[in-house]
Each structure stands twice: as structure tokens, then as C-alpha cells.
Amino acid sequence: xxxxxxxxxxxxxxxxxxxxxxxxxxxxxxxxxxxxxxxxxxxxxxxxxxxxxxxxxxxxxxxxxxxxxxxxxxxxxxxxxxxxxxxxxxxxxxxxxxxxxxxxxxxxxxxxxxxxxxxxxxxxxxxxxxxxxxxxxxxxxxxxxxxxxxxxxxxxxxxxxxxxxxxxxxxxxxxxxxxxxxxxxxxxxxxxxxxxxxxxxxxxxxxxxxxxxxxxxxxxxxxxxxxxxxxxxxxxxxxxxxxxxxxxxxxxxxxxxxxxxxxxxxxxxxxxxxxxxxxxxxxxxxxxxxxxxxxxxxxxxxxxxxxxxxxxxxxxxxxxxxxxxxxxxx
Numbered sequence: 001x002x003x004x005x006x007x008x009x010x011x012x013x014x015x016x017x018x019x020x021x022x023x024x025x026x027x028x029x030x031x032x033x034x035x036x037x038x039x040x041x042x043x044x045x046x047x048x049x050x051x052x053x054x055x056x057x058x059x060x061x062x063x064x065x066x067x068x069x070x071x072x073x074x075x076x077x078x079x080x081x082x083x084x085x086x087x088x089x090x091x092x093x094x095x096x097x098x099x100x101x102x103x104x105x106x107x108x109x110x111x112x113x114x115x116x117x118x119x120x121x122x123x124x125x126x127x128x129x130x131x132x133x134x135x136x137x138x139x140x141x142x143x144x145x146x147x148x149x150x151x152x153x154x155x156x157x158x159x160x161x162x163x164x165x166x167x168x169x170x171x172x173x174x175x176x177x178x179x180x181x182x183x184x185x186x187x188x189x190x191x192x193x194x195x196x197x198x199x200x201x202x203x204x205x206x207x208x209x210x211x212x213x214x215x216x217x218x219x220x221x222x223x224x225x226x227x228x229x230x231x232x233x234x235x236x237x238x239x240x241x242x243x244x245x246x247x248x249x250x251x252x253x254x255x256x257x258x259x260x261x262x263x264x265x266x267x268x269x270x271x272x273x274x275x276x277x278x279x280x281x282x283x284x285x286x287x288x289x290x291x292x293x294x295x296x297x298x299x300x301x302x303x304x305x306x307x308x309x310x311x312x313x314x315x316x317x318x319x320x321x322x323x324x325x326x327x328x329x330x
Contacts, residue, residue, distance in 0.1 A: 007057050007058070008057050008058035008061045009058060010052065010054055010055040010058055011055040011056060011057055011058020011059035011060070011061065011062060011288070012058040012059075012061065012062055012066075013058070014045075014051070014055055014058070014059065014291070015042075015058070015059060015062040015066075015284050015285075015287045015288040015291070016284055018038065018041045018042055018045060018284075018287035018290075018291075019034075019038055019280065019283045019284035019286075019287050021037075021041060022034050022035075022037035022038040022040075022041050022283050022286075022287060023037075023038075023280060023283050025037045026283070033156070033159075033190065034279075034280075034282075034283040034286075035131045035152060035282055035283050035286045036152065036153070036156045036286075037283075038282075038283040038284070038285075038286035038287040038290060039149050039152055039153065039286045039287070039289060039290040040290065041287060041290065042286065042287040042288065042289065042290020042291040042292075043149070043290040043291070044290075045290075045291060046290070046291045046292075051291065059288045059291050059292065060288070060292070062284060062285055062287075062288035063145055063148075063285055063288035063289045063292060064139065066281050066284060066285050066288075067135050067138070067139065067281070067282070067285035067289075068139050068250040069250070069278075069281060070135065070278045070279075070281035070282045070284075070285055071132065071135050071136050071139075071220075071250050071253075071254055071278070072250050072253035072254050072256075072257055072278070073257065073274050073275060073277050073278025073281065074132055074254065074257075074275060074278040074279070074282075075253070075254040075255065075256065075257025075258040075260075075261065075278075076257045076258070076260070076261045076266075076271040076272075076274040076275040076278070077214075077261075077271075077275035077278070078214050078217065078218065078257075078258040078261060078262070079214070079261060079262050080258060080259065080262035081262060090182060090185065090186065090212045090215055090216070091215070092323065093182060093186050093320055093323045093324060094186055094212075094215065094216050094219065096319060096323050097127070097186050097187065097316050097319050097320045097323070098127045098128070098219060098223075100315050100316060100319040101123055101126050101127035101312050101315065101316045102123050102127060104123075104311055104312045104315040104316075105119055105120075105122060105123025105126070105127075105308065105312045106119070106123070108307075108308050108311045108312065109122075109123070109308055112304045112307055112308055113304070114304055114305065114308055115147070117141055117142075117143045117144065117147050118143075118147040118150055118151060118305060119308065120137060120141060120143075120227065121134050121137055121138060121143060121147055121148065121150075121151035122150075122151045122154055122155070122305060122308050122309050122312060123312060124137040124223060124227075125137075125151050125152070125154075125155040125189060126155065126158075126189055126309060126312040126313050126316060127219075127223075127312075127316065128216060128217065128219050128220055128223065129189065129190065129191060129213065129216060129217045129220065130152075130155045130159065130189035130190035130191070130193075131152055131155065131190060131282060131286070132191075132217065132220065132282070133217075133219075133220050133223070134148060134151050134152060134155070135148075135282060135285065136220045136224045136250075136254075137220075137223070137224055137227055139250065140224045140225075140227040140228040140231060141227050141228075141230075141231050142231065145288075145289045145292035146292070148286075148289050149289055149290060150305045151305070151309075152286065152289075153305075154305045154306055154308070154309035155189045155190065155309065156190075157306065157309070158189060158309060158310070158313045159188065159189050159190045159193040160193075162184075162187075162188040162189070162193055162197055162317075163188075163193050163197045163200075166180075166183070166184055166187075166188065166197040166198075166201075167180075167197055167200045167201045170183065170184075170201050170205075171201070173321075177201070177202050177204035177205040177208065178204075178205075178208055179324055180198065180201045180202070180205045180209070181198055181201075181204070181205040181206070181207070181208030181209035181212060182208070182209070182212055182320070182324055183317070183320050183321060183324065184197050184198040184201070184205065184209040184212075184213075185198070185208070185209040185210070185211070185212025185213040185215075185216060186212060186216060186316075186320045187313075187316050187317040187320040187321075188213075189313070191210075191213050191214075191217070194209050194210065194213045195209070195210060195213075197209075198210070218258075220254070221254065221255060257274070
């Protein structure tokens, strides 16, 4: 333990301190949220202060392993019974919007000449659930910290736009509470933004959208497993390759946490605390990722990443509306 603290303690502590500040600011400005402030503060810290060499191990540990732990703990925020009940109504819309998002990200990413891993992260973040999906996918594909920063920042921009745009458009289109809840739950990236937009439309829409979003969040599991398999195929020609080394074991922890939470055997206070801890650790990991991000590279890749994010998000929101129109959900 002493050896671990000496090797990793400084970096973990720096990330923790930044995360506490980012969480506090995120609570004051929930539209932006803690993870975005975590990355931003991490970038600012490393820009104005040359971090000591002995802190690097802890920062890298936080950006990888604490990130994976955070994803596991997020499973305690999911109730399988509610997901199954609402999922029967939303599964078709979720499947088609995910397909549209991935196809758009693939082709537009190639057109914009965006690197493969950044392309995947923006596609997954837009299609599934923003930062949580990016966190899971980044571990499965061994993404660079800079690519994680680009994708999180891109997703954030469209989250903010969605909070203000969706209720306005929903009223213009005269969507029902169920129709708007389905639209928000399947087309807005981050859970907090889904809640903000849907509850501003109506309480009924907010409750429905929240469960749809949780159903959509479960897509993290199959998508991450597929990404891990593709990564393993890319490494098969390497000597001494072992699939176990790239398998996203933390996804099994996420599933186990969701199952435990759904049984009702664990007191809601405990599962709620564990889910909260997961959300805080996401902020901490984002702070570490920010400290590993190059501003010069960020500025260079930023415009293309935003274009890819915009194209993918527009396709998702339009396809969600189109599917509902043809299936007469509203």
C-alpha cells in the first residue's frame, strides 16, 4: 500500500482536488455539468503549471482504471424492471437511431479524415449516453486521452443546445408527453440534459424520457463488447496476443451492479450512494484526461470534431422523430 501511494498518490490527489472543484461548479451550472468542468480545469491546470514527473503515474491510473470503476458504479443507477417495461415501446426507436448515428459517424468521419478512435467516441457518445458511453468505449478501444477530451467537449456543446431547442420544437410540433419523452430520451446525448429538457416540457414527459434514456444507456454493454472484439481483431497479428487483455471486464461489473440494484435486495440509500460515487469518479477521471490533453492538438482537431458531432446529432434527432411518426407513437 505504501508503495502504491508513493507511485500513484500525488497524481490521484491532484485529480481528486480538481474533481471536487469541478463538481461544485457543475452543481451551480448543471447545464454544463461536472465532467466538462473536470476536463476544462484539467487542461487549464496543465497549461499554467508544469506537473511534477512523479504525478504522471497517478494521473494515468486515474484516467484509465478509476474511469473503469466509475462505469461499474453507474450500473447501480439502473432498474431493470422499469427499463424492460418502457423498453418494449422504445427499443425500435433506439435501435434505428443507434444505427443511423453509427453509419453517419463512419461515413462523415471518413469524409472529414478524422482518426478512427475519435470517430468511434463521437459516434458512441452521440448514439448512446454521452460521457458514460465515451468512458466505456475509450477503455475498450484504448483511446488516447486527447481523443476523449475532443469527444466529451463535442458532446457537451450539443447537450446545451438540446436543453433549449427540444422543448421549443416539441411544442411547435405539438408532441404528446409520451412522444416528446421518447424523442428526448433517444436523441439527447447526456442523461442530465435529457432530464432538463424533458421536465421543462412536462413532468410526464420527464418521467418517461428518464426511463427511455436508461434503456438506451444499456446499449453500452453490447456496443462496448463489439468494440473490444474489433480491437482484438486488429491485434490478432501481433505476437502473444491475448483477447482477455482487451476484453472490457468492467462491463461485466456494470451488468452485475445493474442486476443487484434491480433485485431490491440492496437498500436504495446504498445503491444511490454508489451511483453518485460513480458519477463523481467520472469527473475525477475527466480531470486526469484533461491534464493529459494538448491544447494545440485540441484546437487543430476541434472544428472537424464539431462538424462530425453536429452531423451525427442531427441525424439522430431527425431519425428519432421520423421513426415515431411512422410508427404513430404520438
